[in-house]
Amino acid sequence: MRREATIIIDGKEATAEDGSRLLWAILDAGIWIPNLCAIRGVEPPHGGCRLCWVEVEGPAVSKVEGPAVSKVEGPKKPVTSCTRPVKDGMVVRTRSEGVDRLVRAGFEMLLSTHRLDCRVCPGNRRCGLQDIARLRKIPLRGKRLDKIEPDFPLDESRPELGINPNHCILCGRCVHACHVEVKKGIIDYVSRGLRTHVGTFDGAPLNTQGCGDCVRCAQVCPVGAIYLRKRAAD
Amino acid sequence: MNEFGVKKARANFDRLKAEAAKATDALRGGARVLVGTATCGRSAGAMAVLDAFRREIEDSGVEARVLQAGCIGHCYAEPLAIVSRPGEPSLVYHHLTVVTARTVAKKLFLEDDPCLEFLLGAVDQSEIFPTLADLPRFGREQRRLLRRCGLHDPGDIMQAIALGAYAGFVRAIEIGPGKVISAVRESGLRGLGGAGFPVWRKWDACARQSDHERYIVCNGDEGDPGAFMDRTILESDPHAIIEGMLTGALAIGARRGFAYVRAEYPLAVRTLSKAADDARKAGLLGNNVLGSGFSFELTIAQGAGAFVCGESSALMYSVEGKRGMPRVRPPQSAERGLFGKPTVLNNVKSLASIGPILEEGPERFASVGTAGSKGTAVFALAGKIVNAGLVEVPMGTTLRELIFDIGGGIPKGKRFRAAQIGGPSGGCIPESLLDTPVDFDALRAAGAMMGSGGLVVLDEDNCVVETARFFLEFTQAESCGKCTFCRIGTRHMLDILTRITTGNGRLEDLSLLDELGREITDGSLCGLGKTAPNPVVTTLRFFRDDYEAHIQEKRCPARTCRDLMSYYILPERCARGCDACVGSCPTEAIYTDEKRRIKVIDQALCVKCESCVLACPHQYDAVRRISPVRDVPPSAPKPQKKA
Numbered sequence A: 001m002r003r004e005a006t007i008i009i010d011g012k013e014a015t016a017e018d019g020s021r022l023l024w025a026i027l028d029a030g031i032w033i034p035n036l037c038a039i040r041g042v043e044p045p046h047g048g049c050r051l052c053w054v055e056v057e058g059p060a061v062s063k064v065e066g067p068a069v070s071k072v073e074g075p076k077k078p079v080t081s082c083t084r085p086v087k088d089g090m091v092v093r094t095r096s097e098g099v100d101r102l103v104r105a106g107f108e109m110l111l112s113t114h115r116l117d118c119r120v121c122p123g124n125r126r127c128g129l130q131d132i133a134r135l136r137k138i139p140l141r142g143k144r145l146d147k148i149e150p151d152f153p154l155d156e157s158r159p160e161l162g163i164n165p166n167h168c169i170l171c172g173r174c175v176h177a178c179h180v181e182v183k184k185g186i187i188d189y190v191s192r193g194l195r196t197h198v199g200t201f202d203g204a205p206l207n208t209q210g211c212g213d214c215v216r217c218a219q220v221c222p223v224g225a226i227y228l229r230k231r232a233a234d
Numbered sequence B: 001m002n003e004f005g006v007k008k009a010r011a012n013f014d015r016l017k018a019e020a021a022k023a024t025d026a027l028r029g030g031a032r033v034l035v036g037t038a039t040c041g042r043s044a045g046a047m048a049v050l051d052a053f054r055r056e057i058e059d060s061g062v063e064a065r066v067l068q069a070g071c072i073g074h075c076y077a078e079p080l081a082i083v084s085r086p087g088e089p090s091l092v093y094h095h096l097t098v099v100t101a102r103t104v105a106k107k108l109f110l111e112d113d114p115c116l117e118f119l120l121g122a123v124d125q126s127e128i129f130p131t132l133a134d135l136p137r138f139g140r141e142q143r144r145l146l147r148r149c150g151l152h153d154p155g156d157i158m159q160a161i162a163l164g165a166y167a168g169f170v171r172a173i174e175i176g177p178g179k180v181i182s183a184v185r186e187s188g189l190r191g192l193g194g195a196g197f198p199v200w201r202k203w204d205a206c207a208r209q210s211d212h213e214r215y216i217v218c219n220g221d222e223g224d225p226g227a228f229m230d231r232t233i234l235e236s237d238p239h240a241i242i243e244g245m246l247t248g249a250l251a252i253g254a255r256r257g258f259a260y261v262r263a264e265y266p267l268a269v270r271t272l273s274k275a276a277d278d279a280r281k282a283g284l285l286g287n288n289v290l291g292s293g294f295s296f297e298l299t300i301a302q303g304a305g306a307f308v309c310g311e312s313s314a315l316m317y318s319v320e321g322k323r324g325m326p327r328v329r330p331p332q333s334a335e336r337g338l339f340g341k342p343t344v345l346n347n348v349k350s351l352a353s354i355g356p357i358l359e360e361g362p363e364r365f366a367s368v369g370t371a372g373s374k375g376t377a378v379f380a381l382a383g384k385i386v387n388a389g390l391v392e393v394p395m396g397t398t399l400r401e402l403i404f405d406i407g408g409g410i411p412k413g414k415r416f417r418a419a420q421i422g423g424p425s426g427g428c429i430p431e432s433l434l435d436t437p438v439d440f441d442a443l444r445a446a447g448a449m450m451g452s453g454g455l456v457v458l459d460e461d462n463c464v465v466e467t468a469r470f471f472l473e474f475t476q477a478e479s480c481g482k483c484t485f486c487r488i489g490t491r492h493m494l495d496i497l498t499r500i501t502t503g504n505g506r507l508e509d510l511s512l513l514d515e516l517g518r519e520i521t522d523g524s525l526c527g528l529g530k531t532a533p534n535p536v537v538t539t540l541r542f543f544r545d546d547y548e549a550h551i552q553e554k555r556c557p558a559r560t561c562r563d564l565m566s567y568y569i570l571p572e573r574c575a576r577g578c579d580a581c582v583g584s585c586p587t588e589a590i591y592t593d594e595k596r597r598i599k600v601i602d603q604a605l606c607v608k609c610e611s612c613v614l615a616c617p618h619q620y621d622a623v624r625r626i627s628p629v630r631d632v633p634p635s636a637p638k639p640q641k642k643a
């Protein structure tokens, strides 16, 4: 049963379906906040990029203290909006010191392991990272963290598209597209820790894996990690 | 389940229990030897000891049965055996070898000589023998979770039943699901898998779901390095876990359960599988349990060998055959868990606590512990501690009591430095906080956490910075890679720590570590990332001097960080003439100062392998570790090789 909830975002009233994820209510209200991994309608959300921070006041949430669980005023700590269900009466702030701190930290971390060669990158000028840098005024080349230059091999075994994990931010959109949308499951997450990347089973070349020509993965990639090769060529 | 089913279950169980009592009385009537053959015992040589007992008893024609049992927690004294003779107190022998086992068997059974030299103590009160209760740790210990561990053969369900297994579950059938949840609530039991969430809450939330296909899952992943409590219970008292799962299933209305055990625990997997088969044959698992009308099927699933698979949502994906990656909440598992169905997940120890709560009543359970944490806690004591092993203490026991009174303190008269509690997610506690009680909330306030109960003691020879680096290296490598803060942020912290321990640190690194630690804790998706900075943040708070010494003086106070220390042979201790170290050195770095006739290490050639320290005869003990490197006194130059 659909129930409308009225919430306040940055002082403005907005309505959204009760229990739907807050990020969409914010974007639908015409307010942009950073987000790279959320896909509308997909449940549960991926929640991996950790950039869509907001601050939520009230209503009460459960708190565990000893054997007792009490309802207390909602925390002022930033939460990821793509994972937070909308509740009637919610008061949301999309900017605050706490929010900006985590957005900046997450962004700096992503960039610290991102091969920064925008000029030759197929994602140049339609890149989610460049958008965030521009709109939130965060430099692409941060000074706080040392650069950890990635060195994954490319897979350009197919003429239509290529995979360059050195640009990948692991938003999971391509994996979702390949597994859920086109139901092939050719690419997936590989390895652990900082070596985690998107690739094929055992690192086999894409053209040996029965990959069709839907190129959905290249279409959903928000950066230049999976790209149409024609485009790269022109 | 109806009234008729309840009565039938009671009658069937009473019959089973009487049968079990008869069988074990017969067993107890004769002489028997119980050898502890859990993984800890086996690695100390218990299988050879078991074999020695068998052969000696066969050779000497004595009437006695030799059986395998689990672990009684005295891992430091392993291999152990409990020897019983009719009408005599049961005696525990420790540090057995093939030779001493044969001696004990022969002398005790044939010559009535109790072999006091190998005796740890008598199990029960005795006038003649020292008893286990007289050992300092036993005065403080309280065995509830481990009540049957090591005292029966886990491969024989009758022995477990005779010792009380499944009595709580049958009580649960009698009182019904609602009252079971109330009893667990009144007991105050909090999850012993780390987070300390009230067990009844999850059960209650799951029981309220509209979807009637529900699951209960046992978390036996135990991925913390240094922890082995869950393994011990799985190997030594598997029926306690099955009983807990049955009772939980009854309470939440699940007909199917999974026990997820890490594949690195093959003996635990085998023992639990055998126990489940035995329970099935006894009518305690499967269709129409004990004739009650309630059905429950248990499947054993093997872990995928990743630390993150202990996280509840990742574990459920792993059971489903998917990559073990945690997912965001809500929905909670109680709403949508395994296969998208309402699911309760509990730790091995939480489940093993359930039987006694129902059998003896929740008040008994709640009578032990602190205001916020009831019952007992099981710790795996490891590191620089005299009595390593498993201990079970009432919540509220202080860390000082745990380490010094029960654990016997630090070996070789060394000084206590810190205690790392809760594994890689936990924190490092300094001397000044040793009076912190074992309690979920008190430990968290001190910056550590109960975690799953690993406790590693560090002495003056352990570098706290290196310890923090070690744990972070573990979590960093085990990060599932899903979210930014954990995947990348922990790697930056690790790089900084590596820089510091190799003498390349900068003073600004300390504030950066602190900032990153807070960001990762606030920003990560799951508990792995949220707690990964804990060892670093706590050591930075309590041992800042150590960090500064590494950075500013290039000095490692424990003199263990390789790049910041050197080996040096003390001239006044070096035995003239002795050549023991020279041959031990793989790089031929040791030469003789001909004038003083002492040995000298050529620092340029030394690879810091420690061979000379081990080679130097005990009575000379001349090799020292020195940090910083520049403090190494000058030595006579190496003589030029004659042509």
Ligand SMILES: Cc1cc2nc3c(=O)[nH]c(=O)nc-3n(C[C@H](O)[C@H](O)[C@H](O)COP(=O)(O)O)c2cc1C
Binding pocket: B190, B191, B192, B193, B194, B195, B196, B197, B199, B219, B220, B221, B222, B223, B224, B307, B308, B309, B310, B311, B312, B313, B345, B346, B347, B348, B350, B351, B452, B526, B527, B528
């Ligand atoms: C990275 C990570 C690893 C974990 N590993 C374990 C584990 O090995 N065993 C365990 O019981 N709980 C583990 N947990 C905690 C579980 O997520 C869960 O809270 C617990 O099993 C619930 O049981 P309880 O309520 O009975 O404590 C882990 C959590 C995280 C975040």
Ligand code: SF4
Binding pocket: B308, B325, B326, B478, B479, B480, B481, B482, B483, B484, B486, B487, B524, B525, B526, B527, B528, B529, B530
């Ligand atoms: S915190 Fe670490 S382990 Fe947990 S989801 Fe994020 S990357 Fe995976």
Ligand code: FES
Binding pocket: A034, A035, A036, A037, A038, A046, A047, A048, A049, A050, A051, A052, A080, A081, A082, A083
């Ligand atoms: S959009 Fe919310 S975590 Fe990525």
